[in-house]
Amino acid sequence: xxxLEVKNLHVGVEDEDIRILNGVDLTLDTGQLHALMGPNGxxxxxxxxxxxxxxxxxxxxxxxxxxxxxxxxxxxEERAEEGIFLAFQYPVELPGVSMTNFLKESVNSVRxxxxxxxxxxxxxxxxxxxxxxxxxLDADLTKxxxxxxxxxxxxxxNEIFQLAMLEPRLAILDETDxxxxxxxxKNVADGVNKLRDDDRGFLVITHYERILxxxxxxxxxxxxxxxxxxxxxxxxxxxxxxxxxxxxxxxAAAAAAA
Amino acid sequence: xxxxxxEYLKGKANEDYEHGFYTDIEAETAPEGLTEDVVRYISxxxxxxxxxxxxxxxxxxxxxxxIDGGETIDWxxxxxxxxxxxxxxxxxxxxxxxxxESLDEVPDEILETFERLGIPLEEQxxxxxxAVDAVMDSVSVATTFKEKLKEKGVIFKSFGEAARDHxxxxxxxxxxxxxxxxxxxxxxNSAVFSDGSFVYVPEGVTCPxxxxxxxxxxxxxxxxxxxxxxxxxxxxxxxxxxxxxAPMRKENQLHAAVVELIAxxxxxxxxxxxxxxxxxxxxxxxxxxxxxxTKRGICKGDNSKxxxxxxxxxxxxxxxxxSVILAGDNSVGEFYSVAFTKxxxxxxxxxxxxxxxxxTKSTIISKGISADVADNSYRGQVKVSKNxxxxxxxxxxxxMLLGPDCGAHTYPYIESNNPSAQIEHxxxxxxxxxxxxxYCHQRGLGEEEALKLIVNGFCQEVLQELPMEFAVxxxxxxxxxxxxxVG
Numbered sequence: 001x002x003x004l005e006v007k008n009l010h011v012g013v014e015d016e017d018i019r020i021l022n023g024v025d026l027t028l029d030t031g032q033l034h035a036l037m038g039p040n041g042x043x044x045x046x047x048x049x050x051x052x053x054x055x056x057x058x059x060x061x062x063x064x065x066x067x068x069x070x071x072x073x074x075x076x077e078e079r080a081e082e083g084i085f086l087a088f089q090y091p092v093e094l095p096g097v098s099m100t101n102f103l104k105e106s107v108n109s110v111r112x113x114x115x116x117x118x119x120x121x122x123x124x125x126x127x128x129x130x131x132x133x134x135x136x137l138d139a140d141l142t143k144x145x146x147x148x149x150x151x152x153x154x155x156x157x158n159e160i161f162q163l164a165m166l167e168p169r170l171a172i173l174d175e176t177d178x179x180x181x182x183x184x185x186k187n188v189a190d191g192v193n194k195l196r197d198d199d200r201g202f203l204v205i206t207h208y209e210r211i212l213x214x215x216x217x218x219x220x221x222x223x224x225x226x227x228x229x230x231x232x233x234x235x236x237x238x239x240x241x242x243x244x245x246x247x248x249x250x251x252a253a254a255a256a257a258a
Numbered sequence: 259x260x261x262x263x264x265e266y267l268k269g270k271a272n273e274d275y276e277h278g279f280y281t282d283i284e285a286e287t288a289p290e291g292l293t294e295d296v297v298r299y300i301s302x303x304x305x306x307x308x309x310x311x312x313x314x315x316x317x318x319x320x321x322x323x324x325i326d327g328g329e330t331i332d333w334x335x336x337x338x339x340x341x342x343x344x345x346x347x348x349x350x351x352x353x354x355x356x357x358x359e360s361l362d363e364v365p366d367e368i369l370e371t372f373e374r375l376g377i378p379l380e381e382q383x384x385x386x387x388x389a390v391d392a393v394m395d396s397v398s399v400a401t402t403f404k405e406k407l408k409e410k411g412v413i414f415k416s417f418g419e420a421a422r423d424h425x426x427x428x429x430x431x432x433x434x435x436x437x438x439x440x441x442x443x444x445x446x447n448s449a450v451f452s453d454g455s456f457v458y459v460p461e462g463v464t465c466p467x468x469x470x471x472x473x474x475x476x477x478x479x480x481x482x483x484x485x486x487x488x489x490x491x492x493x494x495x496x497x498x499x500x501x502x503x504a505p506m507r508k509e510n511q512l513h514a515a516v517v518e519l520i521a522x523x524x525x526x527x528x529x530x531x532x533x534x535x536x537x538x539x540x541x542x543x544x545x546x547x548x549x550x551x552t553k554r555g556i557c558k559g560d561n562s563k564x565x566x567x568x569x570x571x572x573x574x575x576x577x578x579x580x581s582v583i584l585a586g587d588n589s590v591g592e593f594y595s596v597a598f599t600k601x602x603x604x605x606x607x608x609x610x611x612x613x614x615x616x617x618t619k620s621t622i623i624s625k626g627i628s629a630d631v632a633d634n635s636y637r638g639q640v641k642v643s644k645n646x647x648x649x650x651x652x653x654x655x656x657x658m659l660l661g662p663d664c665g666a667h668t669y670p671y672i673e674s675n676n677p678s679a680q681i682e683h684x685x686x687x688x689x690x691x692x693x694x695x696x697y698c699h700q701r702g703l704g705e706e707e708a709l710k711l712i713v714n715g716f717c718q719e720v721l722q723e724l725p726m727e728f729a730v731x732x733x734x735x736x737x738x739x740x741x742x743x744v745g
Contacts, residue, residue: 052700056692076699085700092697096715105711106701113702145715166701 002065003170003201004028004051009062011043011050011226020046022226023062028170033192033202035212035237038223039245044205045089047223048174051203052086053079066170081113083169087159087176089205094146099158102146103128103165110166131164135191153184160191171195173204177211189214209237222248288349292325294318297449300349304418304453307425317438317448324442331442331577334606335635335667338575341512341548348450348483412465412496413458417485420456427458431489435518435554435583443514444552447483451516454485459494459525468725470499484515490525492559497528499728511536513573515551523559523586528567530724531580532732535572540630543602546574553580557589557615565592566609567723569732571739574603579637581610584618584646591620594720596732598739599632599664608638608669613649613679622653625717628664635667642679649679657687658716660709710740 004027011021020043028034036044050057051064053076064071071079094102107127108118119127132139137157147155156176163171173192177185192202192215204217212220212234220237222230224245229252230236240248288296297318301311325343407414413424421428438448459465490496513535519527538546549572555564566580576599582591593609611620626634634657642649657666668685690712698708714721714733721729 052696054696076696077702077704080700080702088697088700092691092693094694094697094712094715096718097711098715102698102701102711105703105707106698109702109704109707145718162701 001030002027003030003032003067004203005065006047007063007065009047009050009064010060011046012058012060014056014058019060020057020226021050024223024226024228026221026228028201028203030169030201031196031198032218033196033204033215034219034221035217036203036205036221036223037207037209037237037240038229042223043226044223045174046226048086048089048172048203048205051079051170051172052076052084077109078113080166080168081110083114083167085163085166085168085171087156087163087171087173089174089176089178091147091150091155091159093148093150095148097146099142099144099146100125100128103142103162106162107165128165132161134194135161135164136187137161152179153181156180156188157184157191160188160195164191164195169200171200171202173202173206175205175207177206177208185211186214209234209241212237224248224252227252287347290347291344292318292322292346292348292446292450296348300450300452303349306418306421309425309429310421313433313438314449314451317445318450320438321442321445321449324445329442334577334637335633335669336575336577336604336606337633338548338604343446346512349452406466410463410466411460412463413456414469415456417451417454417456417487420458420487424456424458427489428456428487431518431520432485432487433518435520435556436516436552440552443550444516447485447514447516447552451483451485454487454515455498456486457488457496457498459488459490459496461491462493463491464494465496468497468499468728470501482511482513482515484513484517486515486517487520488518488527488529489520490522490527490562492523492525494522495526495528497530497725499530499532499725501532501534501728501731511547513547513549513551515553517551517553517580519555519564521555521557521559521562521564521589524561525559526563526565527555528565528725529553529555529580530728531566531568531570532728532735533568533570533572533576534735536574537572537601537603538574540601543574546603547572549573549576549578551578553578554583554610555581555591556583557586557591557618559589560586560615561588562586563590563592565590565594565723567592567594567720568596568607569717569721569724569735570595570597570605570607571735573605576603576605576607579608579610581612582620583612583614584620584649585614586618587615588617588619589615590618592723593620593622593624593638594723595624596627596717596720596736597625597634597636598627598629598736599634600629600660600739601632602630603632605633606635606637608636610639610641611651613640613642613646613651616645616647617649618646619650620652622651622655623719624653624655625720626655626657626666627660627713627716628657628666629660631663633665633667635669636685637669637671639671639673640681640683641672642674642676642681644675646676647678649674649676649681651679651681653681653683655683655685656716657685658713659687659689660713706741710737713740 006024006026009021009024012019038044104124128142132142176188189211220232221228229248288299297314301314330340436444438445521527535547538544557564564582570576584591591611597605597607599605609622622638624636626636628634636655640651655668659666666687670683672681694712695708721732724732
């Protein structure tokens with residue numbers, strides 16, 4: 001059953017005459033992992049932001065159904081509570097806010113919304129240790145302020161660690177693999193694989209097919225000028241790796257002319 | 259900032275002042291106006307020795323001259339009407355003036371007042387191990403833990419008592435760090451000071467508990483002029499906390515305190531303040547406290563240390579610069595400050611670190627938070643004298659703006675007369691970023707939770723300097739300040 005249905009989604013920037021998404025259609029079933037590729041500026045990150053509820057974007061047309069319900073009705077924190085998680089392309093630093101404090105508030109807020117009991121401090125710390133361990137995250141990072149002074153790789157790993165803590169139903173990874181060295185990349189991919197589950201869907205935005213080799217997506221989509229221009233399997237990703245996006249552009253132009 | 263956040267921040271302005279109530283205790287109040295008679299009346303009422311009256315009169319003549327000369331303080335980034343010195347009553351005392359032997363003798367109204375402020379004396383006595391010298395209006399009404407302190411030879415009493423019981427110490431030190439000629443408000447305080455605290459820690463003694471005083475301003479139109487003197491003999495240590503809150507009043511209330519700290523060789527004084535006085539009507543700014551305070555400490559001996567930590571959330575106008583004179587070699591001065599202004603509040607606060615001895619070190623961490631139409635300024639001076647070889651200073655001044663209509667300003671002054679000095683200054687101003695808020699929202703946190711988390715994080719470096727139990731209280735106070743009518 002579809003976890004996420006994006007239908008004919010048109011999006012602009014609030015108060016400006018800019019259109020970024022021009023009719024996106026995308027369906028993701030529970031238990032699946034889809035990759036979203038495409039050249040810079042094609043609208044991938046915008047789609048991620050709109051799914052998470054970022055306010056500066058304005059939905060001009062179309063709809064998004066999450067678990068069959070209208071997602072656009074919900075505030076960003078409500079979406080998080082309903083199980084949507086965004087691993088940020090540029091994780092934000094919160095100076096002076098300890099990871100422990102932040103995640104405890106966050107986990108308990110989400111648990112409360114899902115009708116689960118609040119975790120005691122002891123239970124929470126145990127869970128944090130276990131998940132940090134599972135994700136290969138240095139436990140010392142959990143003692144520091146959120147993302148403050150983290151290296152690029154640590155920030156990205158920290159996002160996947162938070163994903164593990166918050167146990168979402170839909171996880172969106174916005175270029176989590178960008179800027180990672182090969183070891184960190186494997187580490188992130190391992191984390192994702194461990195978290196794959198029949199009840200969980202993943203939308204992985206990436207520029208490189210390298211990470212896809214490790215996580216093996218069910219579907220690969222290519223976004224161009226704010227639309228899904230091609231969809232396929234891993235072969236599509238391989239072709240992009242070899243040939244670039246030019247052929248996608250040509251085919252899209254030909255289709256538009258026809 | 260998004261619309262909903264702006265609305266949320268506006269909503270905070272509708273909050274009632276939590277501690278706004280008034281204790282009904284009959285008081286004896288001096289006639290309005292600043293005259294020699296009033297000074298004599300205060301001294302007489304307090305049963306003071308002649309030398310203290312003489313000192314007050316000297317200060318009185320000085321301040322009278324300054325007031326008559328039309329002196330105003332116009333260099334701060336503050337906009338308020340100067341107090342009308344001749345319309346203020348300079349003394350009021352609870353009618354039942356006796357010093358109480360035990361808490362049982364304290365009038366119920368006073369105890370209730372403290373309880374409503376969340377400061378139940380008895381509970382504190384039993385649970386926290388904090389000695390409390392409670393100052394209500396101008397006369398000390400209850401003092402606990404005297405016995406334990408006595409054992410160690412620590413003197414902790416009201417200033418008035420100390421002047422009677424230990425004149426030799428009080429005379430030696432009072433006015434040596436903040437002379438009565440220092441500034442207009444210090445001069446005023448020296449003439450009419452009502453009461454305050456006195457602490458003396460003998461050589462080699464570590465004070466066995468945190469010392470704490472709660473100030474309240476109570477009578478209509480009565481200024482509160484506290485005077486605090488702390489003397490730490492060689493090798494001693496003391497940690498002192500003042501926590502302040504006042505009931506809601508219509509008139510502006512002038513609060514002009516003087517605090518003097520003296521640290522001898524190898525001694526350390528830690529002075530922490532939580533100030534939560536009535537900030538005035540959130541829409542008009544009317545009726546809040548004017549908090550114009552002179553605080554200064556001297557590291558007199560080698561290897562001594564003075565540390566100021568303050569959380570300033572109240573008052574309509576705050577102007578204070580807790581400072582350290584680093585006279586002894588290797589002495590250390592610290593200033594950690596959080597100033598939170600909202601509504602029509604204005605704060606101009608900071609510090610002055612004066613390096614005189616060799617190898618002296620100072621640290622300044624200042625966090626200013628501003629909301630609504632409030633204005634928040636950091637003003638600090640680091641001065642290195644000619645002979646202060648190897649002086650070190652690190653200053654960090656961060657400002658955070660919550661909303662589009664508030665202001666933050668930083669005025670650092672650096673004066674170095676010794677080429678070996680190393681002075682570092684960092685300053686940042688940030689808005690609570692939409693990015694930070696969105697990141698928190700994406701992790702399931704609502705407006706208020708997110709804002710509390712971010713602001714508390716911003717202040718963390720300072721809050722962690724407070725003694726443990728007060729750090730918790732401080733965090734709570736910040737949370738209350740940020741709470742609004744969301745939803």
